[in-house]
Amino acid sequence: MSTTVETAGSSVIVAIDGPSGTGKSSTSKAVAAKLGLSYLDTGAQYRAITWWMLNNGVDVGDPVEIAHAAARPVIVSGTDPTAPTITVDGEDASGPIRTQEVTSKVSAVSAVPEVRALITRLQRSIAADATGGIVVEGRDIGTTVLPDADLKIFLTASPEARAARRSGEVKGSDLAATREALIKRDAADSGRATSPLAKADDAIEVDTTELTLHQVIECVVTLVEEKRVPA
Ligand SMILES: Nc1ncnc2c1ncn2[C@@H]1O[C@H](COP(=O)(O)OP(=O)(O)O)[C@@H](O)[C@H]1O
Numbered sequence: 001m002s003t004t005v006e007t008a009g010s011s012v013i014v015a016i017d018g019p020s021g022t023g024k025s026s027t028s029k030a031v032a033a034k035l036g037l038s039y040l041d042t043g044a045q046y047r048a049i050t051w052w053m054l055n056n057g058v059d060v061g062d063p064v065e066i067a068h069a070a071a072r073p074v075i076v077s078g079t080d081p082t083a084p085t086i087t088v089d090g091e092d093a094s095g096p097i098r099t100q101e102v103t104s105k106v107s108a109v110s111a112v113p114e115v116r117a118l119i120t121r122l123q124r125s126i127a128a129d130a131t132g133g134i135v136v137e138g139r140d141i142g143t144t145v146l147p148d149a150d151l152k153i154f155l156t157a158s159p160e161a162r163a164a165r166r167s168g169e170v171k172g173s174d175l176a177a178t179r180e181a182l183i184k185r186d187a188a189d190s191g192r193a194t195s196p197l198a199k200a201d202d203a204i205e206v207d208t209t210e211l212t213l214h215q216v217i218e219c220v221v222t223l224v225e226e227k228r229v230p231a
């Protein structure tokens with residue numbers, strides 16, 4: 001099966017991967033908005049399917065059950081970077097997919113090959129429909145979903161910086177517990193057999209530990225502009 005997504009004119013396909021808290025979502029949304037590109041949060045799709053399974057009696061400890069149920073929910077992602085949306089069977093899922101329960105189960109659900117095959121197909125079709133170009137963020141975009149992307153970025157940051165950023169988002173959260181949970185999820189996402197979290201060989205690595213979000217956005221905007229194909 002071909003994995004090439006055709007683009008026309010000055011469109012550009014940007015893949016941004018990396019572990020949690022490195023700034024993928026904030027950077028991708030800002031870069032897409034600034035350059036008039038679409039935006040896709042693939043983590044939100046894995047969270048959405050996990051949320052649906054938890055709500056529909058699927059035992060998320062059982063990969064066989066997960067695989068059987070994988071095709072049942074209809075997941076739709078809106079790709080406007082200024083107002084990204086996600087629905088499951090027509091219901092707005094943007095709030096419930098961020099709960100601690102979903103966060104703690106999403107690595108197990110997203111490790112199941114049938115889930116990845118379905119979501120990967122959906123992601124490729126969204127990218128193919130984004131004729132003006134798109135920024136797609138996740139864990140396996142540069143390696144698996146869009147290996148022919150025009151630009152691949154791999155964001156990193158120290159676990160301490162990532163935990164501080166994440167716990168800054170949740171009032172009263174415990175920094176040490178957040179750090180441990182992040183490290184555990186990184187290990188699960190990097191260690192799974194099917195398209196693990198990994199840097200593509202041709203990705204540009206940006207360590208954001210000592211950078212402000214503004215600096216990261218400016219860095220990626222410059223890299224995209226260099227790659228943009230003239231109309
Ligand atoms: N370079 C940075 N410096 C400080 N805070 C940042 C930086 N990048 C992102 N953040 C903040 O860290 C949190 C996590 O960022 P996010 O973009 O959601 O990361 P990811 O999508 O990689 O999990 C957000 O609150 C965001 O504003």
Ligand SMILES: Nc1ccn([C@H]2C[C@H](O)[C@@H](COP(=O)(O)OP(=O)(O)O)O2)c(=O)n1
Pocket residue numbers: 019020021042043044046047106107110111137138139140141185189
């Ligand atoms: N392309 C992707 C994106 C996310 N996932 C899985 C693995 C991640 O732990 C979860 C949640 O991703 P998400 O980007 O929402 O996580 P963070 O916001 O960075 O904490 O989904 C994946 O397997 N492949």
